[in-house]
Amino acid sequence: MEGRETTRRDGRQGRTRPVAATMANPRRAHLLALLVLLASVVTVLALWRSTYVREVRTAESRFVAQTADVANRIEQRLGHYELLAGGGLSLFSSVSRPTPQQWYGYVEGMNLPERVPSVRGLGFAGYLRRPLEELAREWEEAGYGTLDLRPAGQRPTYGPVMYLEPHTPQNLRAIGFDLYSEPVRREAMQRALDTGEPSLSGPVQLLLEPGQDSRGLVLFVPVFREGRPLTPAARRDVMLGWVFVPISVDVMVEHALAGHSGATDFVIHDITGAEPVPVYGSADWAGEPAFTHSTLLELAGRTWRIDFRSPPLAAAMPRLHHLQQTLALGLFASLLMYLVAWTLARTQSRAHALAMRMTEDYRRSEQRFRAAMQYSAIGKVLLDSQGDVVEANPAFARLVGLPQQSLVGVHFEDLFEDRHGSSAPLTDGGGGQVRRQTRMLHRKGGYTRHVQLTYAPVPGSVGEDIAGLVQAEDVTERLRAQERVQKLNRTLEHRVALRTRELSEANQELEAFAYSVSHDLRAPLRAIDGFSKVLMERYADSLDEAGRGYLQRVRGAAHRMGELIDAMLLMSRVGRSPLQRERIDLSRMAADVAEELHAADPGHPVDLHIQPGMEAQGDATLLRNLLQNLLGNAWKFTHGRESPRVEFGQQEDGAFYIRDNGAGFDQEYVGKLFRPFQRLHDQKSFSGHGIGLASVKRVVQRHGGTISAEGKVDGGAMFRFTLPGDEPDVPPQETAAG
CATH class of the missing domain: 3.30.565.10 (Histidine kinase-like ATPase, C-terminal domain)
Structure with missing residues (x-):
C-alpha cells in the first residue's frame, strides 16, 4: 500500500509540475504553438509552390509530346499515301502500259472510298512531248476516244490525266486535263522527274468546278520505262508519266487524328517557297494559350511548319484547382497541430486495449492448434531444432504403432528404414521453406509403410525449442496403384511402338516397290521404243501401210506407258512429300x-x-x-x-x-x-x-x-x-x- 500510495503521490506531483510551469508562463506556450503554426504554414506554401512549378512543366511537356504525336500521325498518313502510289507504280512494273480496264480493276480492289476517304482517287498522267495533232491521233489509236485536252493550245510538254479511278463524276470530268499546264502541279511534277522520287505539290484546287471548296494536295510518283536512270536527262528519255494521288487535307487531318486526345489547335504552313502558304488551320480553343510550339516536317520535297496552340491555363492544367484545394487543406492541417497531445493520449489508451485483445486472440489460437493436433486424422509431429520429437498426435502414434508418450524425445529420422538413403532429412537446411518427401516408415510388428511427409517451419513461444511441424500421410496403397498403372502404360507403349514400326516398314516396302517397278518397267519400254524406231527408220519401205501403222501404234503405246509411269511417281511424291x-x-x-x-x-x-x-x-x-x-x-x-x-x-x-x-x-x-x-x-x-x-x-x-x-x-x-x-x-x- 505504501508503494502504491507513493506512486500515486509522485504521479500527482509529476502532473502538477508542468501545469504550474505552464500557468507561470502562458505566453511561452502560446508562442510555441504560434511558431509551430508558422513553420507548418511556411512549409505548406513552399511545397505548394514547388508542386505548382512542377505541374506547369509537366503540362508543357505533355503538350509538346502531344504536338509530336500529331506531327507523327500526319507524317505517317502522308507516308501511307506514298505506299498507295507505289502500288500503282508496281502495276507499271508488271505491265508496260496498263489498259483502262486493268487500272480500274486494280483501284477497285483497293476500295479507296472506305479505306482511305481522304484520297479522291488514284490516277496516271502521261509525260508527252509531241505536237497536239500527233498526241490526239495516238490517243485515239490507243482506244481512249477523242482527245479532250484542257486547257487547249500548243505547248512543249503535256501531262494529261489518262486514268483516274474510282469512277466518280468529278474524276470522270478530270480525264484529259493537262496537269502540267498548272504552275503548282507542274513544279511538283518537274521535281519528281528531276529527282526520280515522290513529290508533293503545294495547295491546289482539287475539283475542276468553280465555286466548290475542295483545296488539297497532289502526290506525284514518276514512272519510268526501265528502272530509274541516274541523270535527269536520261530520265526524260524513259519517262512514261506520273502516278498521282489527289488528297483532301481536311479529311486527311481528320482521319490522322482519329482517336487522338489532346491539343488539336494548330495551323500548317508550306514554307518551301519564299512566302509561307497556308495548308490547314483549326481553332478549337478560345482565349490566350498557355503554351505554343512549332514543328518542321520534310515531306516529299516540301517543308511544312506546324504551329500548335495549347488551351488556356485552366484547361491545360486541370489539376490547378486541386493544387489550390491542397493548399487550403495544408493550412487547415496546420491548425490541427494543437490536437496532437490529445491524439497521443487517445492512442496510448487504444494501444493498451489492443494488447489485451491480442493476448486473448493468442490464447484462442493456441486452443485451436491443440484441437487440430489432437483430433486430426493425419499424423502430425512437432520437432525441435535437433530433429527430435517434441509432441506427436494420436494419429501419428497409430501410424508408427507406438504409444503417444513414448515418442517424445525420439529422433525423428530413427523412425524410417531409409534414413541413410539418397533423400536428405527434412530438418536439414531448406531456408525456411515447405518441403515434401515420400519415405519408408518402419512400423512396429514388421510392417513397412510408405508415407508422404510435409515439413513446414513453425515458430515456438519465447524460450521454447520448436522448429517445425511434420504431417505424415500413409500413401502405401496409392503408390501400389500407381505402379500397376505404370506397368500397363509401359505394355501399351511397347505395343504402339511395335505397330508403328511394322507400319513404317510396310510403307517403306511399298515406296521401294513403286520405285523399283517404275525403274524396271522403263528398261523394256526403252527397248520397245528404240527397236520400233529402228524398224521405222530402216525397214519402213519393206512394210506395207498397215504394218507401218501397227508399228506406229506400238511406239505410241510405249510412249503412253512411260507417261503413265511418270504420273504414278508424281502422284506418289504428292502423297509423301513433307507439308x-x-x-x-x-x-x-x-x-x-x-x-x-x-x-x-x-x-x-x-x-x-x-x-x-x-x-x-x-x-x-x-x-x-x-x-x-x-x-x-x-x-x-x-x-x-x-x-x-x-x-x-x-x-x-x-x-x-x-x-x-x-x-x-x-x-x-x-x-x-x-x-x-x-x-x-x-x-x-x-x-x-x-x-x-x-x-x-x-x-x-x-x-x-x-x-x-x-x-x-x-x-x-x-x-x-x-x-x-x-x-x-x-x-x-x-x-x-x-
Whole structure:
C-alpha cells in the first residue's frame, strides 16, 4: 500500500509540475504553438509552390509530346499515301502500259472510298512531248476516244490525266486535263522527274468546278520505262508519266487524328517557297494559350511548319484547382497541430486495449492448434531444432504403432528404414521453406509403410525449442496403384511402338516397290521404243501401210506407258512429300497458272474470271499442283465451245470452286473421277492419264479439306474444295490409302 500510495503521490506531483510551469508562463506556450503554426504554414506554401512549378512543366511537356504525336500521325498518313502510289507504280512494273480496264480493276480492289476517304482517287498522267495533232491521233489509236485536252493550245510538254479511278463524276470530268499546264502541279511534277522520287505539290484546287471548296494536295510518283536512270536527262528519255494521288487535307487531318486526345489547335504552313502558304488551320480553343510550339516536317520535297496552340491555363492544367484545394487543406492541417497531445493520449489508451485483445486472440489460437493436433486424422509431429520429437498426435502414434508418450524425445529420422538413403532429412537446411518427401516408415510388428511427409517451419513461444511441424500421410496403397498403372502404360507403349514400326516398314516396302517397278518397267519400254524406231527408220519401205501403222501404234503405246509411269511417281511424291504451310495468295497463283495455260494453248481463247483477294493456308507447291490440274481440266474440256468460260471463286462458307461450261460428265459416275486411271471421256476427244484428279484429292486431304464435283453432260462441271488453315497434315500412309 505504501508503494502504491507513493506512486500515486509522485504521479500527482509529476502532473502538477508542468501545469504550474505552464500557468507561470502562458505566453511561452502560446508562442510555441504560434511558431509551430508558422513553420507548418511556411512549409505548406513552399511545397505548394514547388508542386505548382512542377505541374506547369509537366503540362508543357505533355503538350509538346502531344504536338509530336500529331506531327507523327500526319507524317505517317502522308507516308501511307506514298505506299498507295507505289502500288500503282508496281502495276507499271508488271505491265508496260496498263489498259483502262486493268487500272480500274486494280483501284477497285483497293476500295479507296472506305479505306482511305481522304484520297479522291488514284490516277496516271502521261509525260508527252509531241505536237497536239500527233498526241490526239495516238490517243485515239490507243482506244481512249477523242482527245479532250484542257486547257487547249500548243505547248512543249503535256501531262494529261489518262486514268483516274474510282469512277466518280468529278474524276470522270478530270480525264484529259493537262496537269502540267498548272504552275503548282507542274513544279511538283518537274521535281519528281528531276529527282526520280515522290513529290508533293503545294495547295491546289482539287475539283475542276468553280465555286466548290475542295483545296488539297497532289502526290506525284514518276514512272519510268526501265528502272530509274541516274541523270535527269536520261530520265526524260524513259519517262512514261506520273502516278498521282489527289488528297483532301481536311479529311486527311481528320482521319490522322482519329482517336487522338489532346491539343488539336494548330495551323500548317508550306514554307518551301519564299512566302509561307497556308495548308490547314483549326481553332478549337478560345482565349490566350498557355503554351505554343512549332514543328518542321520534310515531306516529299516540301517543308511544312506546324504551329500548335495549347488551351488556356485552366484547361491545360486541370489539376490547378486541386493544387489550390491542397493548399487550403495544408493550412487547415496546420491548425490541427494543437490536437496532437490529445491524439497521443487517445492512442496510448487504444494501444493498451489492443494488447489485451491480442493476448486473448493468442490464447484462442493456441486452443485451436491443440484441437487440430489432437483430433486430426493425419499424423502430425512437432520437432525441435535437433530433429527430435517434441509432441506427436494420436494419429501419428497409430501410424508408427507406438504409444503417444513414448515418442517424445525420439529422433525423428530413427523412425524410417531409409534414413541413410539418397533423400536428405527434412530438418536439414531448406531456408525456411515447405518441403515434401515420400519415405519408408518402419512400423512396429514388421510392417513397412510408405508415407508422404510435409515439413513446414513453425515458430515456438519465447524460450521454447520448436522448429517445425511434420504431417505424415500413409500413401502405401496409392503408390501400389500407381505402379500397376505404370506397368500397363509401359505394355501399351511397347505395343504402339511395335505397330508403328511394322507400319513404317510396310510403307517403306511399298515406296521401294513403286520405285523399283517404275525403274524396271522403263528398261523394256526403252527397248520397245528404240527397236520400233529402228524398224521405222530402216525397214519402213519393206512394210506395207498397215504394218507401218501397227508399228506406229506400238511406239505410241510405249510412249503412253512411260507417261503413265511418270504420273504414278508424281502422284506418289504428292502423297509423301513433307507439308510446308504458309499463307498463299490463291488469286495470284491462279492468274499465273492461267498465263501458262494460255501460252501453251494460244488458239483456245477462254473467258477466265478469278475472284480477287482469295487466300489460304497451305503448301505452295501442292496448291499450285491442285490449281494446275483443276484449271487445266476446265481449260481442256471447254474446247469446241462457242464461248468457253471458266470461273474461280470463293463461297460465303469459305469453300473454293472452279466452274466451267465445257463437256461436263454424267453425275452417276462422279465416284470414278478421283480414282487413279479412271476416265469418263475417251482418249481421242480429250487426252489425259486419269491421274490429275486423284492427285487433287490427295492434296486436299493432306490439308485436312474435302472436295466434291457436280456435272452434267454438255452442261459444264463445278469442283468445290475446302482448305482449312488449322488442320494437321494427314500422315502419308493415310493419304496413300485414300
